[in-house]
Amino acid sequence: MRLIGLTGGIASGKSTVSRHLESEGLPVVDADKVARVALDKNTWGWKRVVAAFGEGILRQDGEVDRAKLGEIIFNDPAKRGMLNRALQPCISLGLLYEVFKHWIRGTSVVIMDIPLLFEMKMNYLTNPVVVVWVDRTTQEARLTKRDNSTIEQARARIDSQLPLDMKREMADYVIDNSGTLEDTKMHVDKLKAIITGPQTWKEIALSRFGVAAIVAVAVAFVLRLR
Numbered sequence: 001m002r003l004i005g006l007t008g009g010i011a012s013g014k015s016t017v018s019r020h021l022e023s024e025g026l027p028v029v030d031a032d033k034v035a036r037v038a039l040d041k042n043t044w045g046w047k048r049v050v051a052a053f054g055e056g057i058l059r060q061d062g063e064v065d066r067a068k069l070g071e072i073i074f075n076d077p078a079k080r081g082m083l084n085r086a087l088q089p090c091i092s093l094g095l096l097y098e099v100f101k102h103w104i105r106g107t108s109v110v111i112m113d114i115p116l117l118f119e120m121k122m123n124y125l126t127n128p129v130v131v132v133w134v135d136r137t138t139q140e141a142r143l144t145k146r147d148n149s150t151i152e153q154a155r156a157r158i159d160s161q162l163p164l165d166m167k168r169e170m171a172d173y174v175i176d177n178s179g180t181l182e183d184t185k186m187h188v189d190k191l192k193a194i195i196t197g198p199q200t201w202k203e204i205a206l207s208r209f210g211v212a213a214i215v216a217v218a219v220a221f222v223l224r225l226r
């Protein structure tokens, strides 16, 4: 099974690209969705986050107040590190479970849409790594519009991640999403041809290593956290 890494910056257009690939019949594992499930009330992730941040982070119904937690972690690197340490093991396991379900079904290509692919060092498990890039001005404008947020809030979120230009440098393949949706669709069609095309022996070896390494990482996490 081939694991394709899809990443970028916040609001750079990962979901837009994912949706297009999905409409072309390619399965997508969405790390933001996995992260939401990992934070559901009374789950392992919820317990770890409540233990780290206290019950003040909860709404009256016991669910995590996402807006409140976001306001905290996107403005404080130490707290962000705390959340990452609490939740990322659960997200990694959730991602493993999604990959496992595809593996059982015999799926040949899976797109892993992971905003923090480089930050979580999961780029080593995917090949190629595709970065969806936009220029900073466009990114800020799209983020404030989509989230109905202030420019300060948007900048705090953008600056919580590795610089997008640095991710671009580390990419195997870049989709420039600064233009129109039609331009991006054309880029994505080219990408689809590459990722569904024939693989070299090196790529085959790497994709097998990727799946094996995901299993190993998950097992290591579980053993360490018991």
Ligand SMILES: CC(C)(COP(=O)(O)OP(=O)(O)OC[C@H]1O[C@@H](n2cnc3c(N)ncnc32)[C@H](O)[C@@H]1O)[C@@H](O)C(=O)NCCC(=O)NCCS
Residues within 6 Å of the ligand: 009, 010, 011, 031, 032, 035, 039, 065, 066, 067, 069, 070, 073, 080, 083, 084, 087, 091, 114, 115, 116, 117, 157, 160, 161
């Ligand atoms: C802090 C939370 C509750 C805020 O929720 P909210 O609904 O406002 O944002 P949402 O989950 O839709 O995330 C939007 C984007 O923020 C960025 N982001 C999320 N978490 C982080 C983080 N820890 N560091 C940097 N960027 C992040 C991602 O680009 C993501 O796509 C939420 O983002 C969260 O639980 N984050 C921790 C989990 C995580 O690391 N998610 C990234 C998936 S790999």
Ligand SMILES: Nc1ncnc2c1ncn2[C@@H]1O[C@H](COP(=O)(O)OP(=O)(O)OP(=O)(O)O)[C@@H](O)[C@H]1O
Residues within 6 Å of the ligand: 008, 009, 010, 011, 012, 013, 014, 015, 016, 017, 032, 115, 142, 143, 146, 177, 178, 179, 180, 181, 182, 184
């Ligand atoms: N080429 C484009 N032209 C105009 N608007 C776009 C384009 N691509 C994406 N957008 C818009 O920009 C916003 C951000 O895009 P999208 O949600 O796909 O980003 P993302 O990288 O998945 O964000 P996140 O990191 O928050 O999950 C959305 O409102 C989307 O509709």
